[in-house]
Amino acid sequence: MSNYSIKNLEEYFNVYRESIEKPEVFWGKIAEEHFTWRKRWNSVLSGDFESANVKWFDGAKLNITENCIDRHLADRGNKTAILFEPNDPNEKTQYITYTNLSKRVNKFANVLKAQGIKKGDRICIYLPMIPELAISVLACARIGAIHSVVFAGFSSTALSTRINDSNCKLVITSDGSYRGEKTIDLKVIVDEALNNCSCTTSVLVAKRINADIKMKAGRDHWLQPLLDEASDICEPEIMDAEDPLFILYTSGSTGMPKGMVHTTAGYMVYTAYTFKNIFQYREDDIYWCTADIGWITGHSYIVYGPLANGATTVMFEGIPSHPDHGRFWDIIEKNKVTQFYTAPTAIRALAKESLSFVQNRDLSSLKVLGSVGEPINEEAWNWYNNNVGNKKSPIVDTWWQTETGGIMISPIPYVTPTIPTFATLPLPGIQPALMDTNQTELIENQVEGALCIKQPWPSIARTIWGNHKRYKKTYFSAFKNMYFTGDGARRDAVGYYRLTGRVDDVIIVSGHNLGTAPIEDAINEHPAVAESAIVGFPNEIKGNALYGYITLKDKGERRYQEKLRKEINQIITENIGPMAKLAKIQFTNGLPKTRSGKIMRRILRKIASNETSNLGDITTLLNPEIVAEIIQSRL
């Protein structure tokens, strides 16, 4: 038997060594023993980073939904697969069993087929965190359609960009969504987006808030009546291991969002294996990840990883502050949640509220706590450990990315001793390297450098949709024969990794990846704006907030600063979404630039963070005088 579940540190080191020395033997064994295949692979791993053309389990045939649903029906048919907690605590919890999930996924898959959807077609899913979201994802996978879930907080412009980039034929949405006290008119946003998308010919609309919405004849269909009519039997489409499973967009430091393409077999094997180990999942556990399925965390660790293990996975529609700041703890107490996986930004926000919210709840069911999305600061780590975990649940600080598909560096609970702020050790199959600016690998301990990965792992994104050249350039050109993560990291004396933040122009705000370029492009659309530069600065709750330096075409316009600030944030909201709004906007007479005209963000970052004592050498700038001016009028 393979070591599917690691139980102690010695075993971890043995398994790790084997996985690095003989990756094909290691992953081949896991794939063979824990999944259902229609045909075995010809080779476990082929291709390399040099050619940016990696394949896992090539030649194998399978359907991921057979692995996530069908194979559990015999033994776990009556077990809850998805436990749905609605936004309103007075609305009933839904327990969707594996049998029920199977029927609902098959019905949905048949509805898609009836709309003319075939293997390889792209489907955009723009839904709130309701069961239909997980079900539609699985329904796409059932028939081999490629899902592209867009987080339902994105604006209509961001949505249309994503729909057009991958030519989605069909969009799945709802009449609206609940968010705490508020409702959001999702269908209106979709209608606006589709004004700019000629590729989309049908829209399926789930009913959630009973909003009075417009339905476009011939294009829009209410989902429920179609589901009612559909058969609950749908044979799975048999897929090749390397057939795309989904596209998920992530921000880059420049230009268009990148449609990361994940394929079927490697993604399945890796997310299932990491889920099992990182959450030490046992048969009767109730696992809850608070992410939205619109992000990679939701894809891998709400849907695919847990379901591939026959787990019970909680889906929560609401927000942590509704009806009060005890909502997370209520849900844990009520459902006896055993593993709880959330983001540092949520922990920091809840830690600011009265301790009574958490202390009045019985959280003794918890066994493992997880953190993801950004570095977790020591204060938040301690608060989480002391108040939520009661010092008895290990915290797994999991480092990974949309591109990596699954968790890469993380403690294994009850196996790896944890230290606050350290993601600790690489998982089996993952070989990190820290690189200096001369492209040399730092092989000692107690070093800091750019974090790369030396060897392919099964769930690495295979390409950027429609732009393999960009994929190669972004991830494989900075360091020869290595995948470059865009993050910096430090390795301590015992070999533990601590992530130090992005080394490129991506800023993580409340766990959302925001590229500076798309925000600047949006701002520059304002007729009064000549130029802009966005940087991050520390924020107690969000981790980082955005600081914008903006030069106007006509200085005189500054008398309307308040109005301009509002308009600029409005443009950002329309183009990207409210999460990308600027916390501070400083109007400047110019931006510091190198002689080749490149904006010196390093200096602007320091000014925004009020670290002006050590700006380094600025004399070589094209316009050094602007620096003092900007410091003087800093907000």
Ligand code: PRX
């Ligand atoms: O900078 C790292 C940060 O989030 C980035 C990836 O963001 P995204 O693709 O949206 O995926 C987020 C969920 C996996 C990384 O490049 N990041 C993620 N987890 C951590 C982290 N930084 C530090 N510690 C983490 N645990």
